[in-house]
Amino acid sequence: MKKLGKYSMGIGDRFGRQAGAQLKAIIDAGKKGVEITPVWNKSNREHIIIGTEPADVRKEADEAVKAAKFKKPYFVDADHINFDTVGRFIEASDFFTIDVAAYIGQRACEEDIKAFMKKAAKYKGKLRIQGIPKPFNITSAYLKKVAEKYLFATKMAGVIYRKIEKLKGAGKFVTEVSMDEVPDPQTPAELFFILMMLSIENIPLQTIAPKFQGRFNKGVDYVGNPELFALEFETDLLVIRHAVKLFKLPENLKISVHSGSDKFALYPHIGSIIRKYDAGIHLKTAGTTWLEEVTGLAMAGGEALTFVKEMYKSAYEKIDELCAPYADVIDIKKERLPSPAEVMKWDSEKLSSAIIHDAKNPNYNPDMRQLIHVGYKLAALRMKEYLELLDKNKDVVSRCVYENIYSRHICRLFGIG
């Protein structure tokens, strides 16, 4: 079976230019003793908006790996695919994030619900999980509720998994199931039964992406109580450990955090918990690389700076349209956005420091950063120009991409000093 390493990172690269800089960050972490498997992920939505194909991501990853003479495993992730969208990813991907969020809450048939409840009946009463101080109290009504909410979704995960397996061959790819793009978090007890359901479907699950409490807004820090998140994360981790043995799931099954980028407040907690249990982690950082490209162009000045300002102006004007697909994962206060006329007067330093995620810098503007995060479509509309600017300013842009992944993400998460 293709096995994902203990530590892995999803490094999205919307415009396909930064794989080298991203890989350099991974290689440098390896030199510090932290081996991370790079996974280039791109969702169907991103491909549609940018006009790329999964084969482009494969080509980019292969070329970067070859150029760096990187000899370790790496993957190309068909991110957030479902039954309808998986088709075009089959060839180029060897990691599939099966997104069942849309199926959650759809009711499975009565017969299936009954069958599940019969199998799960032995967990009724006090369900104790090693390491978790308080047992979960499981009643028939609870099992029924969980089955009504999640059974259909896990059955669909099975259907999608088998579709991929049939086309690619068993063991030829890594399977993740994601349920993070929903309004309500899954509780640790729900996660236990979800894992049971996925094992009944015989899915060789290597990562699972639950929805956690708090808000995971795009490109900015966590909104919520990091201590409560830590407790939830640790409980989920213990549930997974228990479920792996109980349900005979793959030994290396681990949590996948779809971070929406930059959840710096959580990194020290995640880091210390995975080290405490010697557990693995998959961290998706999604759009952070795109934001670094914009930062680099702002820093470069001249026509590149003008391009960023013009893009901000269009984003400001089209804010509702840009934000609509991301309603659950952004929170922009319009009154805190500077007007485009004001931004037009800014210099490189002022604009880049508004975008760079440094909470200590008084210029940092998280509302503006979120808006730019979802505004990549606007660069796609001026693609030729944008790519030319990236090429012309390659040094400054790739330095931003590298520094961000290495210093802000990897060092903080894995405790590299």
Ligand SMILES: [Zn+2]
């Ligand atoms: Zn996600």
